Amino acid sequence: xxxxxxxxxxxxxxxxxxxxxxxxxxxxxxxxxxxxxxxxxxxxxxxxxxxxxxxxxxxxxxxxxxxxxxxxxxxxxxxxxxxxxxxxxxxxxxxxxxxxxxxxxxxxxxxxxxxxxxxxxxxxxxxxxxxxxxxxxxxxxxxxxxxxxxxxxxxxxxxxxxxxxxxxxxxxxxxxxxxxxxxxxxxxxxxxxxxxxxxxxxxxxxxxxxxxxxxxxxxxxxxxxxxxxxxxxxxxxxxxxxxxxx
Amino acid sequence: xxxxxxxxxxxxxxxxxxxxxxxxxxxxxxxxxxxxxxxxxxxxxxxxxxxxxxxxxxxxxxxxxxxxxxxxxxxxxxxxxxxxxxxxxxxxxxxxxxxxxxxxxxxxxxxxxxxxxxxxxxxxxxxxxxx
Ligand code: SF4
Ligand code: SF4
Numbered sequence: 001x002x003x004x005x006x007x008x009x010x011x012x013x014x015x016x017x018x019x020x021x022x023x024x025x026x027x028x029x030x031x032x033x034x035x036x037x038x039x040x041x042x043x044x045x046x047x048x049x050x051x052x053x054x055x056x057x058x059x060x061x062x063x064x065x066x067x068x069x070x071x072x073x074x075x076x077x078x079x080x081x082x083x084x085x086x087x088x089x090x091x092x093x094x095x096x097x098x099x100x101x102x103x104x105x106x107x108x109x110x111x112x113x114x115x116x117x118x119x120x121x122x123x124x125x126x127x128x129x130x131x132x133x134x135x136x137x138x139x140x141x142x143x144x145x146x147x148x149x150x151x152x153x154x155x156x157x158x159x160x161x162x163x164x165x166x167x168x169x170x171x172x173x174x175x176x177x178x179x180x181x182x183x184x185x186x187x188x189x190x191x192x193x194x195x196x197x198x199x200x201x202x203x204x205x206x207x208x209x210x211x212x213x214x215x216x217x218x219x220x221x222x223x224x225x226x227x228x229x230x231x232x233x234x235x236x237x238x239x240x241x242x243x244x245x246x
Numbered sequence: 247x248x249x250x251x252x253x254x255x256x257x258x259x260x261x262x263x264x265x266x267x268x269x270x271x272x273x274x275x276x277x278x279x280x281x282x283x284x285x286x287x288x289x290x291x292x293x294x295x296x297x298x299x300x301x302x303x304x305x306x307x308x309x310x311x312x313x314x315x316x317x318x319x320x321x322x323x324x325x326x327x328x329x330x331x332x333x334x335x336x337x338x339x340x341x342x343x344x345x346x347x348x349x350x351x352x353x354x355x356x357x358x359x360x361x362x363x364x365x366x367x368x369x370x371x372x373x374x375x376x377x
Contacts, residue, residue, distance in 0.1 A: 033338070034337060034338050034339050035335070035336065035337050035338070036334065036335070036336045037333060037334055037335045037336075038333055038334030038335075122332060124332070124333070124334055125333070125334070126334070130331065130332075132331045132332060133372070134327065134331070160374060166374040166376070166377075167374075169372040169373040169374065170372050171372060172368075172371060172372055183334070187334055187336055
């Protein structure tokens with residue numbers, strides 16, 4: 001999909017200017033052995049370096065589909081993508097077009113959660129926006145409310161995919177699903193599958209995941225010291241997927 | 247209703263009649279039970295046989311007393327489900343993964359009773375029972 005650069009950014013995107021960049025730190029503290037709980041002490045966020053992301057690389061989207069059993073129905077209008085690649089071009093052709101992964105921004109002011117009549121969509125203490133599929137009635141208000149097109153309805157009955165991940169349930173027909181920052185991995189002290197893949201052999205090391213509330217985390221350091229942007233910052237939703245080099 | 251209220255005598259008569267028929271009926275059922283025809287009461291088409299036979303659990307003891315579990319497992323699981331999804335509270339020693347260590351097949355354990363009593367929790371339409 002191709003889009004205009006200024007449309008994607010929105011006008012007056014918030015930018016943080018800074019100086020040098022400290023080397024990366026460890027990301028997530030190891031969880032206690034028996035019990036883990038989401039805490040407001042953390043604020044999970046993602047940073048994507050658009051200059052490193054290659055146009056034809058699909059490491060993140062593939063890893064996401066595999067990890068979360070995200071279904072394809074063989075119908076472009078119904079297929080579900082928790083993360084997708086957008087091609088962004090500059091209308092004045094002053095900059096080369098860039099490829100960027102787009103996913104749920106885990107907004108700090110999530111309109112999807114505000115409109116949900118059943119409180120199925122909610123924001124967890126650590127900032128991850130989730131859909132409680134046990135509660136979702138499939139009304140799709142949230143799909144209309146999300147300006148980032150991050151959400152999809154499960155239009156058909158799906159079955160467990162061959163070679164799928166048994167740790168992630170499939171979703172029943174008629175509920176809404178979207179990226180959840182691989183919450184099951186985050187709670188185990190791991191990074192989301194896309195970030196792991198991007199930093200693996202196939203990827204281009206364009207993604208960083210971490211805790212914004214920890215000033216020493218790699219993501220906090222970069223955001224503090226380098227210019228980063230969010231998509232459509234003008235909407236005031238405070239997205240937590242940040243982009244560098246957009 | 248108005249006609250009944252305005253004729254208390256008629257209403258009492260009606261009640262007496264209902265009572266009498268209940269008494270007669272229950273006598274008949276008891277009689278047939280004692281003479282060995284109890285099975286007929288179960289000939290309804292929805293009946294799936296019983297008592298349910300549960301696969302013997304592997305471990306030493308359940309995480310809660312068995313009789314408590316029989317009554318409360320549904321509320322317990324639902325409560326934990328809510329906590330897990332909404333608060334990220336994951337207690338490994340009380341997770342479904344832990345259940346599956348002893349009750350190794352949901353078909354031979356959970357489903358046995360659920361089919362018997364005719365309830366259909368749809369957990370495993372989406373969740374994969376841990377093996
Ligand atoms: S990106 Fe969309 S789905 Fe995600 S939190 Fe924001 S409004 Fe909700
Ligand atoms: S579709 Fe589900 S999650 Fe979305 S608003 Fe309706 S009930 Fe909430």
